[in-house]
Amino acid sequence: MYRRFGKRGFDLLAAALLIAALAPAMAAVALAVRLALGRPVLFRQVRAGRHGAPFILLKFRTMREGAGDDAARMTRLGRGLRAIAIDEWPQLVNVLRGEMSLVGPRPLPLDYLPRFSARQASRVSVLPGLAGLAQAAGRNAVPWEARLELDARYAEAPPRLSRDLRLLLRCAVLAATGRGAAAPGHATMPTFEKNRA
Template identity: 50%
Template structure:
């Protein structure tokens, strides 16, 4: 009952209230980014796979530039994040526009974080089960290590969430998320560093052996 109906209703209610309550903060952040990014855009929009692998466009505040090296490749994330972007990430304000994705039905407040479309064929049958539910703004894996854990552990945490989804678990994750945001730990990456790409478990294991 919760998985099929109540969770979506709770998401809709929370998204509407969240957008209304944070409207002043959203406008302030958008205005500051409009000045700081100098015409480069306020929002970061990217395709991500959602429920049953359906592709949608995720929306976040833009926290990085598109600076490239001499060969035209993007510089490392840590070199492209702006000063304002670092602040928005540290406070998780950059994630707030995703409430629009929740309102649209692309995402849920709680669920496995949406990764990149190119990862879809690299999952094992078990790992692909993370797409049996809507992706979330926050999730079980984000409260338990996030980028500090291996891909194997992180994806297993996502599947664990799918198998144990309940109102009680979602509430627990939301409370953990609030605590981590207030402490500025675990949820956002303040320095812009990101996890290495997921190449599939066999490839990642080979890369670790080579290192």
């Protein structure tokens, strides 16, 4: 029942309630980003959704525009927003649109799809999510091979409300502490170059 109707219903209700509750904070963050980085306030990027279908992912901007690596373009405000995952809040709109779920594998760039093994590619059999099994295991500090394996495990298991609630709680705790916001030695996460499995 949760697979067919409950998960989407839970996503819609929870996302709508969270947007309403967070609206004042989101407005304050948008103003801070506007003052620190100018326009646009939101970062938009094409990502792979369910079955690889492209969609526009929304995030608060955390980097300056222009050339240079992520570390060079990352602002102090951006590091703070990323540490506690506030930059991800606009993806609640993606959830309302049905492009994402609250819980599922994180959406990755389209050009990653050909690099996956068959098992790793199973991660796109479900909607991508704000939180997930890999994020609960340590966010961006989890190496790519382990991260993609955890995504595959989530995708192959029958959806359960109790599991999704546990994952949301674990991810919220991690975000509140700022742990795992970046891979060791990186501003965010290194590029997934190719499948090594």
